[in-house]
Amino acid sequence: MEKIIPDKARLKSIEDNYKAIKDRVCEAAVKANRSPDDVRLMAVTKTVESVYINHALDLGADLIGENRVQEYLGKKDELHLDGVEKHLIGHLQTNKVKQIVGEVDMIESVDSVKLAKEISRVSALKGIISDVLVEVNVGKEESKSGIYLDSLEELLLEIAQMDNIQIKGLMTIPPICDSEAEVSQYFDLMHKAFMDIKEKKLENIEMEILSMGMSDDFEAAVSNGSNIVRVGSAIFGARKYF
Numbered sequence: 001m002e003k004i005i006p007d008k009a010r011l012k013s014i015e016d017n018y019k020a021i022k023d024r025v026c027e028a029a030v031k032a033n034r035s036p037d038d039v040r041l042m043a044v045t046k047t048v049e050s051v052y053i054n055h056a057l058d059l060g061a062d063l064i065g066e067n068r069v070q071e072y073l074g075k076k077d078e079l080h081l082d083g084v085e086k087h088l089i090g091h092l093q094t095n096k097v098k099q100i101v102g103e104v105d106m107i108e109s110v111d112s113v114k115l116a117k118e119i120s121r122v123s124a125l126k127g128i129i130s131d132v133l134v135e136v137n138v139g140k141e142e143s144k145s146g147i148y149l150d151s152l153e154e155l156l157l158e159i160a161q162m163d164n165i166q167i168k169g170l171m172t173i174p175p176i177c178d179s180e181a182e183v184s185q186y187f188d189l190m191h192k193a194f195m196d197i198k199e200k201k202l203e204n205i206e207m208e209i210l211s212m213g214m215s216d217d218f219e220a221a222v223s224n225g226s227n228i229v230r231v232g233s234a235i236f237g238a239r240k241y242f
């Protein structure tokens, strides 16, 4: 990636935004009678240049999410990643699995048996077990990836049989909604499904992480049991696609 001279005003706004979002996540947790320590804030870094990502990391961000394999691999050597957890959150094509397995701590976007099989196969070759979340298309939108809640348990049971992959929970992106009440219904559906599967104590299916909530709806997600909120534009500013 080309070298850029960081814009001081942007660095300052990232700092203000990061602190404000941190506070809001804590407040939302407290309001929901949860411990603020239960909810992690992920800084979503897609399209953001390394200098700005590093600013957030230096401020204490300890979890980042990237969407694209190529973009992440291109930036990672420039990032201050000591002690930072990295998750892949974007749609993953089977042919990119070889490049990303072992490079991130979690793949949040597993949405098919075929993809899970490839992750397990490549992980075995690399001698590791890959932690994953299964992505749920909670609003059954044709334009989105993720599997429907109706077929979730079946998919989980199949993936649970694979040797080099470990299911850690669920991730979702709800439909765009007009109100907090409307989006809360989707988060609530997800939370119920998450708790339901957790209570069944299925072999090799851990339900520890419920990753939901983004810049515009993370507070509603926290009130509905999310324990990772993925926030991009509210920290780094509106994205410029290049």
Ligand SMILES: *Cc1c(COP(=O)(O)O)cnc(C)c1O
Residues within 6 Å of the ligand: 044, 046, 067, 089, 090, 173, 214, 215, 216, 230, 231, 232, 233, 234
């Ligand atoms: C981009 C993205 C986010 C963050 O979105 P913002 O609205 O900028 O906070 C979260 N999750 C996923 C999967 C994304 O692709």
